[in-house]
Amino acid sequence: MIFHVLTLFPDMIQSAASASIFGRGIKAGHITVHTVNIRDFSANKYNRVDDYPYGGGAGMVMEAEPVYRAVQSVMKEGRRPKVIYLTPQAPVLTQTKVEELAAEEELVLLCGHYEGIDERVLAEVADEYISIGDYVLTGGELAALVLMDAVSRFVPGVLHNEESSQFESLQDNLLEYPQYTRPEVWHEKAVPPVLLTGDHKKITEWRHAQSVQRTRERRPDLYEKICSTYVVFNGPENAALFAETLNEKLSRYGMLLNYNRNKLIRAKRVFTARDFAVFVIEDEAGAMTAFRNISGTDTPAAVILSGTEKPGEAFLHFLEKKGFAVLYTENTAEEDFEGEVSRICLEIRRQMDSL
Ligand SMILES: C[S@@+](CC[C@H](N)C(=O)[O-])C[C@H]1O[C@@H](n2cnc3c(N)ncnc32)[C@H](O)[C@@H]1O
Secondary structure (H helix, E strand, O other), rough: OOOEEEEOHHHHHHHHHHHHHHHHHHEEEEEEEEEHHHHHHOOOOOOEEOOOOOOOOOOOOOOOOHHHHHHHHOOOOOOEEEEEEEEOOOOEOOHHHHHHOOOOOOEEEEOOOOOOOOOHHHHHOOOOOOOOOOOOOOOOOHHHHHHHHHOOOOOOOOOOOOOOOOOOOOOOOOOOOOOOOOEEEEOEEEEEEEEHOOOHHHHHHHHHHHHHHHHHHHHHHOOOOOOOEEEEOOOOOHHHHHHHHHHHHHOOOOOOEOOOOOHHOOEEOOOOEEEEEEEEEEEEHHHHHOOEEOOOEEEEEEEEOOOOOOOHHHHHHHHHHHHHEEEEEEEEOOOOOOHHHHHHHHHHHHHHHHH
16 A cells, blocks of 8 residues: 655654554565655745735745646656545544555555645545545645555454454444453453453354444444444355355354255345345345345345345345345455455445434
């Protein structure tokens, strides 16, 4: 991953980026941080890049031309990486957005200063505007560092095995459960006994309950968005691996329902409005038979059909009549299995975030 950071304070970026796990990622060649000093593109003999705002008012504004030239300096050989302007006037960065940005090979991060940047150049060069929170910083550098740090966690090789977790807080709109390490008793506080049982099923259940409780207490806004995810599969057993992998990647606590099993097919199942059903199927007519006993209650859903075609009207209509609101449809014809799963996962997370 290559980050081009366009800034008036390249030293601030370079010194912060050289530390800790991020710095190690740079040394190992997984990440490149290329800083561009916008001042180097000033046409002014004193290297000034700011001027008074038209219409009056406090502070200075960064001029359009040096910013424009700085951006052009990183657009070489037909490459046109996405340009992000860090600004408080934008949607706040989320874990889903971080994951989406990590799929890019290069990113250009434009840091403003003073009262910001001349609007005309932003309209011309910025592909996206991102804020890191609802407060105002003195410059975009800390915001760029936050974004790079979060994105780098998804860059292969940056985290060592023992540091990486498939799921982190927020990836499924849940805050992570509390963590404990040795000693077993500290300041007369014992580690919760369930964690010492070695019973993985019980531990997972306890952690899930803790995550839900913590999210409800600390982030009621996220709690409202929590969905239980179900990957509902019907198709040949050799296609089940795709459904399994999708289920594992989608949510720490998701459930795979294999509708090749008669027991499931015969039983009635009603999904709620707080569930998210991802139907993974190969044959639409066969799936309609297998899913005859399931229904939703305005349940958000996605349909993934293997093959070169997207799911057809008849199947979508069948789900709609059964109480599902299909928000996303996709087909999985590509060879790149891992890439397909990641792409589809990200799209489903986007849909969940927007609920
Ligand atoms: C003092 S701020 C300018 C604020 C601007 N006058 C306004 O009211 O929106 C200077 C620069 O800091 C950066 N910045 C400030 N707060 C930010 C935030 N919450 N997220 C991302 N960048 C931020 C932007 O690049 C901005 O151009």
